[in-house]
Amino acid sequence: QKEVEQDPGPLSVPEGAIVSLNCTYSNSAFQYFMWYRQYSRKGPELLMYTYSSGNKEDGRFTAQVDKSSKYISLFIRDSQPSDSATYLCAVLKEGAQKLVFGQGTRLTINP
Amino acid sequence: KAGVTQTPRYLIKTRGQQVTLSCSPISGHRSVSWYQQTPGQGLQFLFEYFSETQRNKGNFPGRFSGRQFSNSRSEMNVSTLELGDSALYLCASSSGSTTDTQYFGPGTRLTVL
Numbered sequence: 001q002k003e004v005e006q007d008p009g010p011l012s013v014p015e016g017a018i019v020s021l022n023c024t025y026s027n028s029a030f031q032y033f034m035w036y037r038q039y040s041r042k043g044p045e046l047l048m049y050t051y052s053s054g055n056k057e058d059g060r061f062t063a064q065v066d067k068s069s070k071y072i073s074l075f076i077r078d079s080q081p082s083d084s085a086t087y088l089c090a091v092l093k094e095g096a097q098k099l100v101f102g103q104g105t106r107l108t109i110n111p
Numbered sequence: 112k113a114g115v116t117q118t119p120r121y122l123i124k125t126r127g128q129q130v131t132l133s134c135s136p137i138s139g140h141r142s143v144s145w146y147q148q149t150p151g152q153g154l155q156f157l158f159e160y161f162s163e164t165q166r167n168k169g170n171f172p173g174r175f176s177g178r179q180f181s182n183s184r185s186e187m188n189v190s191t192l193e194l195g196d197s198a199l200y201l202c203a204s205s206s207g208s209t210t211d212t213q214y215f216g217p218g219t220r221l222t223v224l
Contacts, residue, residue: 088153
């Protein structure tokens with residue numbers, strides 16, 4: 001079983017829709033939770049970084065962490081064609097630099 | 112502030128050869144981590160160097176090695192290349208603290224024929 005599970009999609013939605021992306025993880029030692037966005041032929045770029053359960057909002061993006069169920073989510077409001085990319089969840093243990101990634105979800109926003 | 116740079120961007124090698132990839136971190140960052148990205152396995156951690164010392168290591172064979180120089184630049188070496196080593200190799204730099212963001216470079220696309 002992988003430490004982080006993420007549905008690879010692909011996911012295709014119309015412009016303006018609310019997008020929900022999700023991951024589950026297996027080890028309660030993971031304390032830090034991230035979402036990265038990766039455009040084709042580019043390296044991943046950090047979107048959201050959270051340390052605890054609850055919600056964190058940044059513009060059209062909201063990251064949600066539920067440590068009790070080991071479930072993390074990313075919501076994108078008013079989705080734009082420029083949001084089309086692969087979204088990767090990642091988790092980290094305290095004191096470690098080893099990011100453990102989900103498989104990535106390929107998202108397409110159709111104009 | 113310049114971002115993470117990786118050279119070369121693309122590389123084609125044949126089985127059995129060896130290859131060296133280079134990563135220059137963001138100025139002031141002392142930690143460099145290397146990751147392998149493939150369609151089948153996704154992004155997997157190779158190793159991390161901090162102040163010229165390997166601090167963390169993933170589950171890759173000994174053919175994969177690295178080093179870090181006093182200016183924090185890092186190199187990754189793969190010896191006796193196999194077809195399965197074809198991948199995008201990404202490096203990420205950070206200050207070295209767990210709570211600090213890891214910034215990724217554009218990657219080196221390695222193709223093994």
